[in-house]
Amino acid sequence: xxxxxxxxxxxxxxxxxxxxxxxxxxxxxxxxxxxxxxxxxxxxxxxxxxxxxxxxxxxxxxxxxxxxxxxxxxxxxxxxxxxxxxxxxxxxxxxxxxxxxxxxxxxxxxxxxxx
Amino acid sequence: xxxxxxxxxxxxxxxxxxxxxxxxxxxxxxxxxxxxxxxxxxxxxxxxxxxxxxxxxxxxxxxxxxxxxxxxxxxxxxxxxxxxxxxxxxxxxxxxxxxxxxxxxxxxxxxx
Numbered sequence: 710x711x712x713x714x715x716x717x718x719x720x721x722x723x724x725x726x727x728x729x730x731x732x733x734x735x736x737x738x739x740x741x742x743x744x745x746x747x748x749x750x751x752x753x754x755x756x757x758x759x760x761x762x763x764x765x766x767x768x769x770x771x772x773x774x775x776x777x778x779x780x781x782x783x784x785x786x787x788x789x790x791x792x793x794x795x796x797x798x799x800x801x802x803x804x805x806x807x808x809x810x811x812x813x814x815x816x817x818x819x820x821x822x823x824x
Numbered sequence: 825x826x827x828x829x830x831x832x833x834x835x836x837x838x839x840x841x842x843x844x845x846x847x848x849x850x851x852x853x854x855x856x857x858x859x860x861x862x863x864x865x866x867x868x869x870x871x872x873x874x875x876x877x878x879x880x881x882x883x884x885x886x887x888x889x890x891x892x893x894x895x896x897x898x899x900x901x902x903x904x905x906x907x908x909x910x911x912x913x914x915x916x917x918x919x920x921x922x923x924x925x926x927x928x929x930x931x932x933x934x935x936x
Contacts, residue, residue, distance in 0.1 A: 740921045750911060751929070752913065752929075757922070810855065810917055812873060814870070815867035818866075
């Protein structure tokens with residue numbers, strides 16, 4: 710069973726389009742994250758949610774809007790896609806907000822290519 | 825904010841040799857330091873982690889050491905195998921449920 714699953718795995722689309730990426734975790738975690746990995750492999754946080762509440766929003770353009778319908782799901786909607794949005798987007802989850810740090814588990818990523 | 829530096833960016837070793845990757849962090853409040861392995865086309869996979877109350881942790885061929893005073897931590901892989909070839913990331917975190925701050929990664933190549 711896949712612990713953190715993302716769909717789609719690949720997404721190729723035209724500049725200016727709107728697209729969504731979905732993420733689901735079956736680990737029972739209460740915190741979920743979106744990270745972006747650029748062409749140089751650098752991983753950077755975009756958003757995190759704890760129990761459906763937005764916790765982190767790291768200076769990401771307003772074109773990116775995360776939504777968490779429940780604590781097992783965190784989706785990412787992107788409006789008016791730009792060439793610079795081409796990257797790999799990773800979803801992750803952890804049992805967060807407690808005193809002791811817990812490992813974050815990553816999905817296999819969504820490779821977004823803007824034409 | 826936290827900044828994590830990772831070295832080297834690439835590392836080539838012969839099968840059976842040891843590999844060492846080093847990271848430094850800037851925020852003395854960071855207390856959790858995981859290491860991730862990323863294979864081609866896959867997401868980062870946690871391979872070992874260490875908390876600030878521990879100086880060393882070992883899991884079979886993999887070990888991590890932490891020097892809180894100097895604010896650096898290292899990954900040691902012994903008896904490397906070709907399947908160890910991947911990109912390795914160090915990270916730091918100061919509070920549960922917050923973002924991991926990643927180093928820029930080390931591409932490890934193990935040749936047989």
